Amino acid sequence: MLSSQRPLTELYDVALLDLDGVVYLGERVIDHVPDALASAREQGMRLAFVTNNASRTPAQVAELLTRLGVPAASTDVITSSHAAAHYLADRFPSGAAVLVLGTTGLIDALTERGLRPVFSADDNPVAVVQGYSPTMDWAALAEGMVAIRNGALWVATNLDPTVPSPRGPLPGNGSLVAALRHASGQEPVATGKPDPTMHAESVQRSKARQPLVVGDRLDTDIEGARRADCASLLVLTGVTRPLDLLAAEPVHxxxxxxxxxxxxxxSHPDVHAVGGGFRCGAVTAVETGSMLRVSIAEKAQGTKADSDLTDERVNLLRALAQAAWAIADAGRRRAPIEAADDRAAQLLKAWDLVE
Incomplete structure (x- = not known):
């Protein structure tokens, strides 16, 4: 992990923020988001909103963000529809017919790039583009099946198996793509995150010089950032759970x-090696025998109230993750986690890391 003695707002000029699971869940804003993003803007960081969800137009997304207390213009929003339309416009002439399996977000993005959205395989489309739609039905999938079997290029805006919601994960575009993949025996080209096309489109539209990708998914946001050579910040308000972070492959x-x-x-404190493990702030995670032992320095435990120890809560994850990754990279299986003191036990329980 990287460290910084300064806030990230001073290191990066544009935050490329995922939406579902980072800014909102469904149509409910996540706690602290409006104030935090307002402060980031006040400190000079520009914000761009980057989503694999192709169901809304940029104007609709901007309206939702503004209503939730995060003022945004349509030009601040980049969706996977933009990336898919960009990909297709690079390969087919203006006016080419593209079969749409999705919503108005895809229709507008294709039209912006000079392509012609159609909705029947009888229109002889050169491509099929599939994006998330909560109302996708059998009839639409059937049109896509016919077009693909007739030789149309199949493009998926993303392969996310789920979308976050206040009720927990729900089927995402990847789940609907899987139905068509199973039926057709074909594989789509995916242009959303983690494909570099998505973040390249985001960097281009936001004119970022030092972008920071902010996301909640390891397999899309974080992998996409790595493949696009962007720095990344994982937030734990969406899909990724602490155990997922500890088990992450290098690309994630x-x-x-x-x-x-x-x-x-x-600021983000340094995670540095200590004897047999790693230390971040007052938290140390050390491999001892068959266990990965977590402790918090006694001075830190005694100087703050529990409610103020949020730094140690995140530092515990940073130290644990670095230790778990080092064990994995050495070809060993991660040992079970144990607490060396009461405060460590409380934090492990808070992160659901009690094993």
């Missing part, structure tokens, strides 16, 4: 970790 490992988007406003 974030540069920074925070509980939520307030991590943009914070």
């Amino acid at each position: 490992r974030p540069d920074y970790v925070a509980a939520d988007v307030r991590g943009l406003l914070e």
